[in-house]
Amino acid sequence: MGLISKIKESKTRIVSEEEKMTLLFLFALGLMLTSLLFNSPAEIYKGVGIILTSKSNLITDYMALANPGAAFFNAGFISMMSLLLIKRSGAHISGATLAAFFTMTGFAFFGKNLFNSIPITLGTYIYSRLVKARFNTVILSAFYGTGLSPFVSELAFAMGFEPIQGIIVAYISGILIGMVFPLLSSRFLSFHQGYNLYNGGFTAGIIGMFSLGIVRMFGYDISSVDIISTEYNINILIVLIVIFTALLLIGLYQQSWSLREYDKLLKETGRLVTDFTSLYGFGLTLINMAFMGFLATAYVLVTGGSLNGPILGGIFTIVGFSAFGKHPKNTIPIFIGVYLALLLNIYDPNSTSSTLGALFGTTLAPIAGRYGVIPGIITGFMHAGMVTNITYLHGGVNLYNNGFSGGFIAASLAPIFERIEEVINEKKRKV
Amino acid sequence: MRRREKYKARKMIDELTGYLLRNNIQSLSIYLDFDEDRIRISLWGQLTEKIPDLDDVIRLMNSKRVPEMEEYYEHLLGTGTDGDDMNLLGAMVDEASYNLREDRLEIKVIRYL
Numbered sequence: 001m002g003l004i005s006k007i008k009e010s011k012t013r014i015v016s017e018e019e020k021m022t023l024l025f026l027f028a029l030g031l032m033l034t035s036l037l038f039n040s041p042a043e044i045y046k047g048v049g050i051i052l053t054s055k056s057n058l059i060t061d062y063m064a065l066a067n068p069g070a071a072f073f074n075a076g077f078i079s080m081m082s083l084l085l086i087k088r089s090g091a092h093i094s095g096a097t098l099a100a101f102f103t104m105t106g107f108a109f110f111g112k113n114l115f116n117s118i119p120i121t122l123g124t125y126i127y128s129r130l131v132k133a134r135f136n137t138v139i140l141s142a143f144y145g146t147g148l149s150p151f152v153s154e155l156a157f158a159m160g161f162e163p164i165q166g167i168i169v170a171y172i173s174g175i176l177i178g179m180v181f182p183l184l185s186s187r188f189l190s191f192h193q194g195y196n197l198y199n200g201g202f203t204a205g206i207i208g209m210f211s212l213g214i215v216r217m218f219g220y221d222i223s224s225v226d227i228i229s230t231e232y233n234i235n236i237l238i239v240l241i242v243i244f245t246a247l248l249l250i251g252l253y254q255q256s257w258s259l260r261e262y263d264k265l266l267k268e269t270g271r272l273v274t275d276f277t278s279l280y281g282f283g284l285t286l287i288n289m290a291f292m293g294f295l296a297t298a299y300v301l302v303t304g305g306s307l308n309g310p311i312l313g314g315i316f317t318i319v320g321f322s323a324f325g326k327h328p329k330n331t332i333p334i335f336i337g338v339y340l341a342l343l344l345n346i347y348d349p350n351s352t353s354s355t356l357g358a359l360f361g362t363t364l365a366p367i368a369g370r371y372g373v374i375p376g377i378i379t380g381f382m383h384a385g386m387v388t389n390i391t392y393l394h395g396g397v398n399l400y401n402n403g404f405s406g407g408f409i410a411a412s413l414a415p416i417f418e419r420i421e422e423v424i425n426e427k428k429r430k431v
Numbered sequence: 432m433r434r435r436e437k438y439k440a441r442k443m444i445d446e447l448t449g450y451l452l453r454n455n456i457q458s459l460s461i462y463l464d465f466d467e468d469r470i471r472i473s474l475w476g477q478l479t480e481k482i483p484d485l486d487d488v489i490r491l492m493n494s495k496r497v498p499e500m501e502e503y504y505e506h507l508l509g510t511g512t513d514g515d516d517m518n519l520l521g522a523m524v525d526e527a528s529y530n531l532r533e534d535r536l537e538i539k540v541i542r543y544l
Binding site (some may be wrong): 190278327 | 477518
């Protein structure tokens with residue numbers, strides 16, 4: 001495949017870091033202001049208090065737990081804090097940081113908040129100081145590590161400790177998680193060879209599994225929950241349409257109102273590391289993010305799912321990773337595979353957890369991108385089985401459950417597909 | 432940190448070697464110079480066929496360094512079978528150039544420390 005067609009020439013505007021930061025700032029601010037369309041400031045204030053002191057493990061929809069205004073405010077605030085960290089650390093707005101940024105945004109609708117994210121991020125910062133590295137070199141770990149933030153909330157509020165004692169135990173644990181996350185996350189890449197885009201999810205799953213083992217060993221337990229809203233479909237849909245339309249228009253403007261090179265982008269496998277911003281420029285990347293946002297939303301609506309906090313998390317994560325590997329061609333086979341499994345298996349295909357399996361199942365898009373449509377469908381099908389079977393291991397304290405599952409699926413299937421491809425190619429050569 | 436840089440140099444060589452082997456290079460020599468302030472890598476050998484995306488790859492390696500990407504994803508370097516990791520290599524090196532005389536290709540890469 002013509003893997004590299006780096007083009008930032010004539011018709012594509014060069015976008016400065018400041019312009020990119022401004023766009024993300026407006027996005028975060030927009031989410032915070034959107035909260036006022038749903039609830040009054042007093043309700044939002046009260047709701048944020050509920051969110052900050054909740055257990056937050058999978059699946060806690062902040063819209064159902066508190067109210068939609070508080071959920072949007074929390075997502076906007078976490079996005080703003082993430083942007084501040086990116087800016088202060090000196091990191092670039094690359095495909096990798098966009099993916100991490102939108103993952104932070106998405107999961108702030110159902111699990112991440114300032115209280116439970118701080119210690120993990122602080123732990124990663126301490127790690128960077130200990131190894132004398134600049135914080136921008138570990139900022140992705142600082143973001144992805146917060147996938148374990150429910151563990152912090154669980155220790156603080158649900159283990160029966162005195163309040164101060166609980167917070168101290170929770171924060172020490174969170175800091176330790178943040179310190180080991182950078183070490184493990186880069187090592188675990190070798191396991192799935194970059195075919196699982198949510199590598200942070202696989203790492204968080206392993207750490208969560210160990211953490212739960214220790215907690216359970218002392219007679220405590222943490223189990224997943226099901227707090228989900230279903231009544232805000234229309235309002236959320238309007239918000240999403242506005243966001244994705246804005247992304248599309250800005251992208252088209254940057255791209256001089258053309259889809260030039262999009263056909264080449266669609267040929268990328270999407271395997272880590274495929275940074276669309278460096279390969280195709282910021283404009284085309286925004287266009288792909290908008291297309292993928294519309295596609296993910298359409299999947300939810302067509303399959304009868306509800307738009308709520310967790311689903312928003314899934315959609316925004318897809319949008320973020322559409323700067324870093326995902327595009328319609330490598331994503332649709334995964335959707336088909338997961339949906340086929342949902343039609344045949346015992347689970348309700350319209351439930352939020354089933355829809356999440358499809359949305360986050362696109363962590364395996366590189367397999368479809370690399371080996372084709374049929375392997376992609378098989379991968380999606382297998383993922384649907386795996387992801388429903390592993391939540392117990394971490395009790396829902398790892399928000400990136402699909403990334404955890406995806407690591408095992410990618411590590412198992414990619415070598416098989418590779419060998420099959422080699423055999424087929426060998427036979428073709430002989431013919 | 433110096434040990435980490437040696438590891439990165441090894442991974443960079445892995446990636447470049449893989450790239451040239453995928454493009455059917457016949458013979459291959461490698462030169463590594465580990466200076467105080469930079470790592471210089473040269474690879475040269477005999478080509479058996481033209482490398483279609485060589486200009487693009489070199490241009491990609493001359494794009495700006497992306498520290499946040501290299502620390503998180505560096506272990507992937509040299510593990511791919513289809514060349515996608517050249518994008519990651521581009522995030523780790525500062526300068527790259529090549530010299531092609533008939534069928535003898537030399538690629539030079541510099542990473543400042």
